[in-house]
Amino acid sequence: MESLSDKIRRKPIIGWALFIVTILIVFLLGLLASTIIERRVETVYVGKPRIEISEYEPRNEVWGKAYPREYETYSQMADTTFRSMFHGSAMIDALEFDPRMVVLWAGYGFSKDYTQARGHFYAVTDIRETLRTGGPMEPEQGPMPSTCWTCKSPDVPRIMREIGAEDFYDGPWAEMGPQIVNPIGCADCHDPITMDLRISRPALIEAFNRRGRDISNAPLQEMRTLVCAQCHVEYYFKGSGQYLTYPWDYGFNVEDMEKYYDDLQFSDWEHQISKAPMVKAQHPGYEIFMTGIHAQRGVACADCHMPFKSEGGQKFTDHKIQSPLNNINASCQVCHRESEDELKRNVYERQMKVAEQRFRLEDNLVMAHIEAGIAWEEGATEEAMEPVLKHIRHAQWRWDFAVASHGASFHSPLEIMRIISSAMERVQEARIILARILAKSGSDREIEYPDLSTKAKAQAYIGLEMEELNREKVRFLEEVIPRWEEQAEIREQKYRQY
Amino acid sequence: MESLSDKIRRKPIIGWALFIVTILIVFLLGLLASTIIERRVETVYVGKPRIEISEYEPRNEVWGKAYPREYETYSQMADTTFRSMFHGSAMIDALEFDPRMVVLWAGYGFSKDYTQARGHFYAVTDIRETLRTGGPMEPEQGPMPSTCWTCKSPDVPRIMREIGAEDFYDGPWAEMGPQIVNPIGCADCHDPITMDLRISRPALIEAFNRRGRDISNAPLQEMRTLVCAQCHVEYYFKGSGQYLTYPWDYGFNVEDMEKYYDDLQFSDWEHQISKAPMVKAQHPGYEIFMTGIHAQRGVACADCHMPFKSEGGQKFTDHKIQSPLNNINASCQVCHRESEDELKRNVYERQMKVAEQRFRLEDNLVMAHIEAGIAWEEGATEEAMEPVLKHIRHAQWRWDFAVASHGASFHSPLEIMRIISSAMERVQEARIILARILAKSGSDREIEYPDLSTKAKAQAYIGLEMEELNREKVRFLEEVIPRWEEQAEIREQKYRQY
Numbered sequence: 001m002e003s004l005s006d007k008i009r010r011k012p013i014i015g016w017a018l019f020i021v022t023i024l025i026v027f028l029l030g031l032l033a034s035t036i037i038e039r040r041v042e043t044v045y046v047g048k049p050r051i052e053i054s055e056y057e058p059r060n061e062v063w064g065k066a067y068p069r070e071y072e073t074y075s076q077m078a079d080t081t082f083r084s085m086f087h088g089s090a091m092i093d094a095l096e097f098d099p100r101m102v103v104l105w106a107g108y109g110f111s112k113d114y115t116q117a118r119g120h121f122y123a124v125t126d127i128r129e130t131l132r133t134g135g136p137m138e139p140e141q142g143p144m145p146s147t148c149w150t151c152k153s154p155d156v157p158r159i160m161r162e163i164g165a166e167d168f169y170d171g172p173w174a175e176m177g178p179q180i181v182n183p184i185g186c187a188d189c190h191d192p193i194t195m196d197l198r199i200s201r202p203a204l205i206e207a208f209n210r211r212g213r214d215i216s217n218a219p220l221q222e223m224r225t226l227v228c229a230q231c232h233v234e235y236y237f238k239g240s241g242q243y244l245t246y247p248w249d250y251g252f253n254v255e256d257m258e259k260y261y262d263d264l265q266f267s268d269w270e271h272q273i274s275k276a277p278m279v280k281a282q283h284p285g286y287e288i289f290m291t292g293i294h295a296q297r298g299v300a301c302a303d304c305h306m307p308f309k310s311e312g313g314q315k316f317t318d319h320k321i322q323s324p325l326n327n328i329n330a331s332c333q334v335c336h337r338e339s340e341d342e343l344k345r346n347v348y349e350r351q352m353k354v355a356e357q358r359f360r361l362e363d364n365l366v367m368a369h370i371e372a373g374i375a376w377e378e379g380a381t382e383e384a385m386e387p388v389l390k391h392i393r394h395a396q397w398r399w400d401f402a403v404a405s406h407g408a409s410f411h412s413p414l415e416i417m418r419i420i421s422s423a424m425e426r427v428q429e430a431r432i433i434l435a436r437i438l439a440k441s442g443s444d445r446e447i448e449y450p451d452l453s454t455k456a457k458a459q460a461y462i463g464l465e466m467e468e469l470n471r472e473k474v475r476f477l478e479e480v481i482p483r484w485e486e487q488a489e490i491r492e493q494k495y496r497q498y
Numbered sequence: 499m500e501s502l503s504d505k506i507r508r509k510p511i512i513g514w515a516l517f518i519v520t521i522l523i524v525f526l527l528g529l530l531a532s533t534i535i536e537r538r539v540e541t542v543y544v545g546k547p548r549i550e551i552s553e554y555e556p557r558n559e560v561w562g563k564a565y566p567r568e569y570e571t572y573s574q575m576a577d578t579t580f581r582s583m584f585h586g587s588a589m590i591d592a593l594e595f596d597p598r599m600v601v602l603w604a605g606y607g608f609s610k611d612y613t614q615a616r617g618h619f620y621a622v623t624d625i626r627e628t629l630r631t632g633g634p635m636e637p638e639q640g641p642m643p644s645t646c647w648t649c650k651s652p653d654v655p656r657i658m659r660e661i662g663a664e665d666f667y668d669g670p671w672a673e674m675g676p677q678i679v680n681p682i683g684c685a686d687c688h689d690p691i692t693m694d695l696r697i698s699r700p701a702l703i704e705a706f707n708r709r710g711r712d713i714s715n716a717p718l719q720e721m722r723t724l725v726c727a728q729c730h731v732e733y734y735f736k737g738s739g740q741y742l743t744y745p746w747d748y749g750f751n752v753e754d755m756e757k758y759y760d761d762l763q764f765s766d767w768e769h770q771i772s773k774a775p776m777v778k779a780q781h782p783g784y785e786i787f788m789t790g791i792h793a794q795r796g797v798a799c800a801d802c803h804m805p806f807k808s809e810g811g812q813k814f815t816d817h818k819i820q821s822p823l824n825n826i827n828a829s830c831q832v833c834h835r836e837s838e839d840e841l842k843r844n845v846y847e848r849q850m851k852v853a854e855q856r857f858r859l860e861d862n863l864v865m866a867h868i869e870a871g872i873a874w875e876e877g878a879t880e881e882a883m884e885p886v887l888k889h890i891r892h893a894q895w896r897w898d899f900a901v902a903s904h905g906a907s908f909h910s911p912l913e914i915m916r917i918i919s920s921a922m923e924r925v926q927e928a929r930i931i932l933a934r935i936l937a938k939s940g941s942d943r944e945i946e947y948p949d950l951s952t953k954a955k956a957q958a959y960i961g962l963e964m965e966e967l968n969r970e971k972v973r974f975l976e977e978v979i980p981r982w983e984e985q986a987e988i989r990e991q992k993y994r995q996y
Binding site for chain 2: 003005293296297338342346350353354356357360361364413414415417418420421422424425428429431432433435436438439440
């Protein structure tokens with residue numbers, strides 16, 4: 001048989017043909033590589049907006065036209081079926097779950113109503129509906145200041161730009177009602193032109209400044225945590241102008257902030273039973289997260305709560321912000337190779353250990369308040385009670401710090417248990433001094449732990465008139481809210497463009 | 499030019515030459531593969547002994563002739579330079595480091611002397627030298643029973659085979675002195691014929707049996723933990739025969755063992771000051787380790803404390819048993835890709851958080867003992883003191899459980915903090931009741947925290963005659979130990995074969 005090399009020597013045309021075919025194949029391979037690269041480029045530049053969004057545009061649906069996938073996943077937060085399935089309701093009633101808290105917050109709004117919020121999508125609805133904001137029929141009525149709106153809506157940076165932060169904070173909550181209708185969303189974290197992450201709330205920028213740090217230099221990965229730290233932090237309302245302030249001047253630990261509040265002699269309220277000057281911890285999620293191993297390994301909030309997702313060849317950030325336990329495959333398992341069941345078990349184990357000590361601490365806190373109340377009744381002096389009240393204040397502040405934020409006992413279990421243990425020492429120290437005071441007063445009154453088996457019983461125990469509060473709220477929701485919505489509709493019509 | 503195929507066609511010899519060369523190359527490759535495989539086989543079968551070792555051979559140097567690399571690394575434990583460099587001495591004096599413990603153990607041997615042992619290599623020397631074993635000049639003298647030897651030497655399984663475990667435990671410590679001269683070593687964990695891991699101590703086998711588990715079925719990876727669990731566990735001396743027993747019948751948690759001891763009304767001693775019936779936790783390293791994430795992920799003790807090592811192409815287990823922090827590269831970094839510095843920081847952070855609460859707990863325990871002592875002096879009734887003593891017993895048992903074993907706050911930081919927090923509640927509960935008792939007695943005695951700034955001050959505070967104890971010990975070491983060594987030498991001569 002004639003070999004190929006012989007053939008080519010005989011008919012040079014065959015050699016040329018082979019050469020040309022090779023060139024063609026290489027060219028086609030080039031084309032293929034090019035489409036692959038192009039697809040990558042598409043993926044990377046998917047963030048390019050298709051329409052223009054005005055600065056401080058508060059309406060999430062307008063941003064949604066430019067970023068349909070992000071908006072679609074964001075909108076999925078509206079679906080609370082999952083929560084309802086597990087908890088009987090989308091609103092987890094924390095006071096029903098743990099009625100001791102009614103007594104711990106006696107004299108403060110949280111004893112009236114404390115439901116675990118349904119997430120960003122319902123931020124505006126939920127703050128309107130909670131009993132804590134009361135039923136103000138007129139704009140100037142209380143009980144809450146407009147500072148309470150700060151974390152609820154992208155309407156807030158819009159208004160702050162118009163009137164300044166100081167004037168925004170200084171006023172009753174109801175006054176700002178018609179202005180704030182869009183729930184937490186796009187403009188809270190993003191620049192509409194570049195889509196870069198952006199800090200929209202002054203309190204975080206100011207707190208960083210006071211610590212000598214310019215937040216505008218924060219690296220991108222840190223920004224993926226800092227946009228969340230605009231709200232998921234410890235804060236208080238400073239002065240008569242109710243200026244939203246983070247108590248970070250001495251540092252981020254529970255002891256640092258305790259010292260900060262003590263130095264200021266700040267208190268949120270006086271406890272109804274013990275008369276202790278109390279500080280309510282808000283939700284120091286960021287501060288606690290930073291003490292945990294995930295933060296130490298460089299993980300950001302968004303890595304687990306907003307993992308990447310791929311659809312139609314495009315990679316984007318999942319804006320359905322949720323517990324990573326609902327999405328273990330896309331969040332935890334990016335780094336951890338264990339099974340979903342095992343990872344869940346690991347989380348629950350940490351939570352259960354912390355919960356065990358938390359409930360023991362709460363029982364002792366309840367007793368401390370009640371014993372202090374009796375000591376007052378028996379005529380204890382202010383001087384004798386001073387160390388008692390200080391220990392109660394510190395113990396409950398630490399308890400609240402440990403339990404108030406989302407996922408604390410997962411984000412940093414050891415730190416949380418350390419705080420609980422330190423609170424345990426303090427509350428019992430209060431009770432040791434109280435035992436001496438009560439013994440000296442010669443009182444033989446039997447002190448029994450009250451029946452706090454349900455929220456209703458606990459609220460009755462501290463004398464809350466729940467029917468009245470509920471009636472007020474219903475009237476407010478029926479009469480005031482429609483007026484607010486109407487005013488907002490008219491305002492938004494003016495600049496509605498799409 | 500003439501092509502190769504043309505050449506071959508012309509002279510077939512060239513084709514044959516090529517064929518033969520190819521065969522030769524393949525043959526040589528085969529040889530190479532064979533030596534590689536052989537080397538692997540060598541590595542795998544390196545455990546094959548070169549000399550025969552008799553059953554229950556207690557002399558580690560005899561095993562060392564068969565397993566030179568294991569013995570060489572084992573012998574490296576003799577070098578305590580590193581510890582001396584950091585601590586000024588190879589023996590870390592725990593009572594000097596934390597003199598509160600002198601008061602916590604008042605009335606018990608540990609208040610006399612408690613040094614962190616120097617490791618397996620010094621096990622026999624250290625138990626002879628500690629003040630806790632006293633200075634028995636005659637075999638029948640106390641203070642300790644021979645059960646104390648159980649974990650110190652491979653002479654123990656040798657003697658147990660001869661006389662049985664029951665008779666081994668039942669007798670004074672000094673009686674067994676001449677028998678026990680070889681420090682913890684080969685025969686404690688290995689079968690001399692197969693080199694398989696082997697449980698040599700009956701207490702572990704018996705505890706497993708009582709829990710319905712046959713330890714001889716334990717998988718290899720579990721055995722790499724269980725050989726350590728022969729000693730690094732919680733145990734007590736049961737009955738007048740001082741039978742070594744693990745209190746695992748209800749489970750491995752601190753609460754399970756507390757219930758076990760309570761049900762038995764067992765106590766190691768009555769506290770000198772508070773008169774509380776105390777339980778000394780030993781070193782529940784295994785039980786605590788099992789609650790931590792490393793155990794949950796299937797890691798065994800040996801994985802970190804005896805990592806693999808490679809020398810001269812042979813892979814073997816490093817028998818220099820030590821803190822993985824001295825060997826991060828071979829231990830932690832097999833799984834964790836962080837830098838040595840960062841991994842150390844992670845460990846120290848856990849330890850420091852636990853230490854903080856531990857010391858607060860100890861301060862309160864000291865106060866509880868002292869306040870209880872005063873209550874007795876003021877004439878408190880047994881009935882009134884009963885709940886106080888129960889809380890002190892439980893609180894100190896939990897404290898001891900949390901701190902007594904090696905590395906607890908690393909092995910399972912959250913569990914340790916949980917235990918400390920639960921102890922904090924209990925000790926303070928004791929002090930609350932004490933405050934009532936003391937107030938009722940009408941005593942106005944000022945109770946001050948004693949000066950426990952040094953071990954000497956603490957020992958003087960509880961009235962220990964340290965000079966006398968030290969004198970006894972010196973005499974014992976000078977007169978008795980040489981006799982023991984001599985007797986052992988004669989015995990070992992009889993069967994010395996190498």
